[in-house]
Amino acid sequence: MQDVIEQFRERVLHGRPLRIRGGGTKDFYGQPPAGEVLDTRAYSGIIDYEPTELVITARSGTPLAQIEAVLAERGQMLAFEPPHFGGGATLGGAIASGLSGPRRASSGAVRDFVLGVVMMDAKGEVLRFGGQVMKNVAGYDVTRLMAGSLGTLGLMLEHSVKVLPRPVAETTLRFELSEGDALRTLNLWAGKPLPVSATCWHDGVLSVRLSGAHAAVEAALRTLGGERVDDAGGFWAGLREQRHAFFEGEQALWRLSLPSTAAPLDLRGPQLIEWGGAQRWLRADANEAIAHGVRRAAAIAGGHATLFRAGDKSAGVFHPLPPALARINQRMKDAFDPSNMFNPGRMF
Known part of the structure; x- marks a missing residue:
């Protein structure tokens, strides 16, 4: 080699x-x-x-x-x-x-x-x-x-x-909940010793994956209730690879990183929520006006927004950095790659 x-x-x-x-x-x-x-x-x-x-x-x-x-x-x-x-x-x-x-x-x-x-x-x-x-x-x-x-x-x-x-036991529960109720429930569960390894809310349905020892998973099943889905491996793999129906279509895909406790955002477009509320996907256009609105809403909620997939990236992919952080980012780039040779312009 x-x-x-x-x-x-x-x-x-x-x-x-x-x-x-x-x-x-x-x-x-x-x-x-x-x-x-x-x-x-x-x-x-x-x-x-x-x-x-x-x-x-x-x-x-x-x-x-x-x-x-x-x-x-x-x-x-x-x-x-x-x-x-x-x-x-x-x-x-x-x-x-x-x-x-x-x-x-x-x-x-x-x-x-x-x-x-x-x-x-x-x-x-x-x-x-x-x-x-x-x-x-x-x-x-x-x-x-x-x-x-x-x-x-x-x-x-x-x-x-x-x-x-790999966990020795794994299963999935589903609940019919509104977005607000799902977020409140997830944050309540986050403070308890539950073997929750993944969550997904979309269109009124909250899916929760439990992973761990058999005893821990069975105890959580009895505690949480919900509808048990024993063969949900394909669902979580599809979510990881964005094969879920939510991700289909040509409309731009936004990724919002927020505190898990952030309230539902009043944004136009369908949403899918992961990571206990900390990662929220949004289907919306990518023009300058909408990009400004999405990023402003994310910032007010204490997070940031990334234009994850889009044909038109003129609004910028990553959330603009605050001036002080932008200077640190530039100094870091200058230290590692002063000639700007590696993947130029890929981030900012």
């Missing part, structure tokens, strides 16, 4: 802007990609996996499906349930996008599971941050910084990721 590293270094030192790309399943996310494509799939493979240590180390171009299959053989999983959005998804793309699935509210985000990263900077130097254990904090902040950076800070080569055992 060293020859692949040398090929990457040659491309980096060539000086032209690079569009770092794995399987391309998340090309839709962020500002339109620009630059000469650098395909990371040539650098693939699992480097180290020790099930007893709950950590796997793999190259950035490794297919996400391959990693999940290897983990499944040992009864383990990527607990942040990264969405694939296509068969070509890679580990590097999952970390660069920073996207988490339905289990995020109970288990944590991508950044919480990335222990170490090997990356190449704009000088062609290979840098190592973090390690393979949680207590190794050398460079830990830089490691977490890579999650959600969309490849704008450097070329990620390898990742060490914490994994978790």
